[in-house]
Amino acid sequence: MTDRKEEIAANLADVEERIAAACAAAGRGREEVTLIVVTKTFPASDVRILSELGVRHVAENRDQDAAPKAAECADLPLEWHFVGQLQTNKVRSVVGYADFVQSVDRSRLVTALSKEAVRTGRELGCLIQVALDADEPVAGGGRGERGGVAPGGVAELAGLVAGAEGLRLDGLMTVAPLAGEYAGRQQAAFERLMLLSTDLRAAHPAANMVSAGMSADLEQAVAAGATHVRVGSAVLGVRSRLG
Numbered sequence: 001m002t003d004r005k006e007e008i009a010a011n012l013a014d015v016e017e018r019i020a021a022a023c024a025a026a027g028r029g030r031e032e033v034t035l036i037v038v039t040k041t042f043p044a045s046d047v048r049i050l051s052e053l054g055v056r057h058v059a060e061n062r063d064q065d066a067a068p069k070a071a072e073c074a075d076l077p078l079e080w081h082f083v084g085q086l087q088t089n090k091v092r093s094v095v096g097y098a099d100f101v102q103s104v105d106r107s108r109l110v111t112a113l114s115k116e117a118v119r120t121g122r123e124l125g126c127l128i129q130v131a132l133d134a135d136e137p138v139a140g141g142g143r144g145e146r147g148g149v150a151p152g153g154v155a156e157l158a159g160l161v162a163g164a165e166g167l168r169l170d171g172l173m174t175v176a177p178l179a180g181e182y183a184g185r186q187q188a189a190f191e192r193l194m195l196l197s198t199d200l201r202a203a204h205p206a207a208n209m210v211s212a213g214m215s216a217d218l219e220q221a222v223a224a225g226a227t228h229v230r231v232g233s234a235v236l237g238v239r240s241r242l243g
């Protein structure tokens with residue numbers, strides 16, 4: 001093994017151990033939680049190593065970075081998740097490689113994703129990104145600092161996705177807020193997301209993905225009931241530039 005492959009393998013083993021321990025502590029089966037490795041800012045060669053080590057889900061947050069990487073790795077049996085704020089002018093590119101867009105947070109984006117999925121004959125998995133730090137002056141109101149729709153806007157947006165051709169409503173995603181009532185309270189934030197997921201599944205039973213938790217807070221996410229954790233730096237190392 002190369003040094004890099006050994007390093008990633010060791011990190012992956014540590015993260016796997018953390019997820020397994022968190023599942024055990026929560027009385028959940030290990031198979032209830034899927035690891036998504038966030039590969040943003042890291043090269044395609046790392047993605048290839050991850051695939052060789054058995055990783056099946058990777059995530060990216062910037063199309064400029066992701067598109068060439070996905071193209072270089074098109075031969076690998078990977079599912080690509082787009083998790084960043086998405087401008088409508090990037091939709092065509094992203095739908096070209098993404099299996100899931102986890103950051104659906106406004107109706108214009110739903111329209112654009114649907115149009116492109118239909119044009120290319122694909123079915124795209126969509127998660128609604130929830131901003132737990134968005135103020136809710138009116139139902140369906142605010143947007144979060146780092147993208148996402150306020151909790152009050154989830155139901156309406158979910159309905160739009162569910163009714164859009166070419167899109168499949170798969171669930172909810174959040175990033176633990178740095179500000180507001182949930183700052184420093186990741187577990188409470190993730191429990192709130194789970195309540196929103198329960199509401200969502202009442203209307204859309206198949207939309208059962210709950211994507212929450214990163215390197216620093218994956219234990220809290222698993223404890224709250226997350227089905228997918230998105231882990232970057234704990235597997236690949238500290239990012240050299242802002243991701």
Ligand SMILES: *Cc1c(COP(=O)(O)O)cnc(C)c1O
Pocket residue numbers: 038040061083084175213214215216230231232233234243
């Ligand atoms: C970067 C990123 C992650 C992973 O963060 P780490 O702290 O490196 O594990 C997860 N989710 C999103 C949306 C991200 O942008």
